[in-house]
Amino acid sequence: MSGDSPAWVNLHELADAAGPKLSAQAAAYFNGGAGDEHTLAANPADWQRLHLWPRTLAPLDGSHTRTMIGPNAVAHPIWLAPVAYQQLAHPEGEVATAMAAAAQSAGMVLSSQSSVAVEDVANAMRTVADPAGDVAPLWFQLYWQPDRALTLNLIQRAEAAGCSALVLTVDAPVHGVRDCERRAGFSLPAGVRAVHLPHGVAQASTLAPLLQAAPTWHDLNWLREHTRLPIWLKGVLHPADAALARTAGMDGLIVSNHGGRTLDTCVSTAWALPRVADAVQGELPLLVDGGIRRGTDVLKAVALGAQGVLIGRPQVHALACGGALGVARMIRLLRDELAVAMALCGCSDLRHANRDLLA
């Protein structure tokens, strides 16, 4: 990466740099939010609005970003969120992203709407050796399918490919009111499709079949019985749902509002995270996504009870700007910012971070 003097020094500049690299339709798809994009804006704003209350003169020798995410010891808590159709951003798509994840020891959650097959993604990760020997887990995200055979097939492919957890998305039984996509007349270009699914994602012309097929708490039993992998639910915002998830034997929760892409004016994830954390009392591991753009945001998320964070849009921006190297640089930059934020807060180990760090 040394040769390219990169034009961006933070994730905001990265988003700007990605602008000219994406087609108008791809930009509408990746960047847009639901409705008037209040939640899209609230996600980053609410992290920024939290104030750090730093401590001084604490011993910092030996500080590190290592932590646990579920049962995984990881080099740092910055993971990649599931993002569909990454070939819209770069010809190598999810393969490039996966190589970056492996190189930076970042866990990756592959979308079931990936434009590259999970087997190829898993292979790509194995080809890249993290110099420090840290493991970068690959998880598989699942949209509940109307057809259980198809769902089962997805699960089995993910297991066979070596994915170490399933992530069931529960906050999108229907497509959000995505005006910018409609305005842009978004459709997938030739050559890009959801390769794990029969015909890409068919947009139902009425809601009724989607509502009929939407997963319920009851369906989790079937899922639990049909995989040996840990199951995380993605899209939980309410403490009552967190409690139900524990009862249903889930292995972890991702506090998420789908990046502000489904229900506009819903609560931000920075607002919801501590409430969900209070509900699970450490009994279920939590991740969070939505609006994380700075190392300080990562530290705040951990202080509020998340084991780690998922990065969505910046992943695509970095992919568009620089392929695998771009994504690797984005992860590294965030991780360095996290290390700086920890030092400036007097925090040498993320496992000691808690709400005392916040004003």
Add this chain to the structure above:
Amino acid sequence: MSGDSPAWVNLHELADAAGPKLSAQAAAYFNGGAGDEHTLAANPADWQRLHLWPRTLAPLDGSHTRTMIGPNAVAHPIWLAPVAYQQLAHPEGEVATAMAAAAQSAGMVLSSQSSVAVEDVANAMRTVADPAGDVAPLWFQLYWQPDRALTLNLIQRAEAAGCSALVLTVDAPVHGVRDCERRAGFSLPAGVRAVHLPHGVAQASTLAPLLQAAPTWHDLNWLREHTRLPIWLKGVLHPADAALARTAGMDGLIVSNHGGRTLDTCVSTAWALPRVADAVQGELPLLVDGGIRRGTDVLKAVALGAQGVLIGRPQVHALACGGALGVARMIRLLRDELAVAMALCGCSDLRHANRDLLA
């Protein structure tokens, strides 16, 4: 409607699209608010500021938007607010609006300042068959008249035309300080007038006669005795007035600040609704209007205790943009957004929506 690829995908774009379709005077009349338009701005802003706190994995099969408004079982809770002089927006005026309402099973409240006679409006609604067989009620809005004989005549015409309720506006004993109208020098063009009233609406040159003629709680007794129709009061914001309305035998309340057109800096309807709902404790049905622009706003209004909502300015914008088809499309779009919002909140029936949906 399929042929016209419409230029707008939400009600904000609809408002923009209506701009060039309206004369400057008509735009000043329909769009303007009182004073510095603080309340005009606060109405939509306060709905948007309420945060939804969605639930996941609830059963959604069989979800629907059907509900009750007073004694009426309706297909959905999105009604049309009384708006005067609709021929300012489209030559067919209230007839076009009524056809759209009937086609979309939306209740319609006809203004007593309608530019089309109530009999013609009622006829238009009857000519349109809702494919689902749902009923679209027609109600008649009443401004109290200095002359009781005239008031009685209006009531009797409304009854004879088949209106199923009267709506007495109580928040406008005098005209608001409508600066934009004064600046535009608004006056009705030739050919548009309030056909139910003797000379259109005469603007008194002093306040005294208006104040003398303003309706009081006492006048409601007379009204109650002179109609067999249910009577709703429109423009109630204070719980104490809600209690008085119950005592006065009213049949329902419309929480409204006249779309921010009368008293500037008065409370927004999103703020007032839960307070009025607390006061009536379900004993009086409530509707609400003012700033509803999204399906999420409709869901929030229902969650806060309204049975339904009234749509004002977007009705005129849609009428200006596309006549009956435009209004029908606007209603449909809002209804679809409502259905999506319900699904994303885990709500399959509006009658289960309550304040738990809000953060």
Add this chain to the structure above:
Amino acid sequence: MSGDSPAWVNLHELADAAGPKLSAQAAAYFNGGAGDEHTLAANPADWQRLHLWPRTLAPLDGSHTRTMIGPNAVAHPIWLAPVAYQQLAHPEGEVATAMAAAAQSAGMVLSSQSSVAVEDVANAMRTVADPAGDVAPLWFQLYWQPDRALTLNLIQRAEAAGCSALVLTVDAPVHGVRDCERRAGFSLPAGVRAVHLPHGVAQASTLAPLLQAAPTWHDLNWLREHTRLPIWLKGVLHPADAALARTAGMDGLIVSNHGGRTLDTCVSTAWALPRVADAVQGELPLLVDGGIRRGTDVLKAVALGAQGVLIGRPQVHALACGGALGVARMIRLLRDELAVAMALCGCSDLRHANRDLLA
């Protein structure tokens, strides 16, 4: 006034219209505030931020704006604040303002820095007959003078001219940090001066003499002994000072921050008024000024415990735009807005207005 179709329909437009009528120096003097003009902005903003919570269907027949200000029965509660050097805005200066006040039955507080003699101002008011026979009181504002003989001379002239109260300004022992004046290099043009004072207002080059001459609670005894007129203190914001004023035998208080012209970031008058009102418990009459620009602001001020309001900058803007007719029109417009606001709140008499009107 009928012939001139006026270009402004509210006080904001009036301020705009006054722009080209004032020299840059006069505009800096009249419009500017202290420091960064936070308080200048907060004064109107804090009135607007208060929300009215209207009542409906109250009897409005016989509504009026009449009220008491101290011992004076007045036609309405809108008075003119003391503003210095009005010949900067119009050649007729305070004489034109006084004629407008008399014509509109508005009390006027003449600045001791008037550019016209108090005798001429008093005469001008007497020449104008209010058609309704209402009295428009003339009060005299006093800046404490280093020389008691001069102070006494001012008092005696005011008494002899027929002023019915003295207003001692207590919030300006030193000149505020008025950057816009300094930037504009403000100085009085030839022909305009404070005619009651020896050499206009000399700007001391150091603070020490001003601080030495600043009035204290102790000086009020002397003042109390040397005039038979009621004494009001202008510039009180703190309840503790209100209590001291009662003990000192003062006759009334004007809650004011000098229009944001002295101490920047001090509390707004809308914020201070209810706290001062709580302290005096009706035992001392209150007026308020600062940022009143709408009839709704006047109603809110009365609801919060003021008997009336003083209008500062709009007085000068109207004077610059239209001389006496301009000022008269400004007062009338505010009074009409007040009457509309009262009707829309269900308030027929200002003496019944209280905090229940506010949300």
Add this chain to the structure above:
Amino acid sequence: MSGDSPAWVNLHELADAAGPKLSAQAAAYFNGGAGDEHTLAANPADWQRLHLWPRTLAPLDGSHTRTMIGPNAVAHPIWLAPVAYQQLAHPEGEVATAMAAAAQSAGMVLSSQSSVAVEDVANAMRTVADPAGDVAPLWFQLYWQPDRALTLNLIQRAEAAGCSALVLTVDAPVHGVRDCERRAGFSLPAGVRAVHLPHGVAQASTLAPLLQAAPTWHDLNWLREHTRLPIWLKGVLHPADAALARTAGMDGLIVSNHGGRTLDTCVSTAWALPRVADAVQGELPLLVDGGIRRGTDVLKAVALGAQGVLIGRPQVHALACGGALGVARMIRLLRDELAVAMALCGCSDLRHANRDLLA
């Protein structure tokens, strides 16, 4: 200073005036903040947001700005913050600043990254006689050095040069995420360097050595034993750290977030000051810096428990605009604003200022 009619009347205009005087790199270095500059913006905003609640008619004769800072009786509480590399702003650098400080009786804290030797700075201060005979203390700021011998050498030089206190910076164990510097590719130009340090400030390429060398509470014992000077800690924001500082025998605290240059989104100093003041209960003297731009800000800081304030960026802006005369004028302007603010609040002595002055 009389000859140059200065272009600026307040510190905001001074900042604007400094723009063209600084190279793009110097401007990035001096003006920039960490991250998205939330804290940079919050520092001044939070002072401005505090509202003064003035008292009237208090005796003001004999008012003055004299106060104590630690054991030092000083003419006023406005001191100069440590700012590195001042030759970037003006060829005379810290010597010019020191002359201004002495002329205006303002204490100065010299940065250990000074571009001029402490001996020369101390000499410059001695050559300037304050006409009033007030003393302007010179303090020496210390960054903890990896090498204790170097630290000791710095301390001994400071002592020998006549510095009367040491200020240990504790909020910057690592460099902040200073994007604007990175974007500008900031590096020191030829001829400007940190003359007290071996090679200027070497930017470590990894964090580990910095973290290893960061000072801890434990290191304070060594420091306490190796100097006879009072030791102040700069960068304390948390009450718990304030308590530890007392236990560690420190002599004073500077509540600071490094001017928003290290940890973005950390608490503002206006927010932290009263909390730290509550913790120390007057047992440790406090100074504060960050965003002080007006005399009213100084008064608020004192009212919240600081003995005085430090001025950072405006010092450099004034130096760039006018050398020693510019800095002197900046201090004088702030001091005059402070005197005006005190008079307008009824405060004749800063030692009587407390939280009653704030709303």
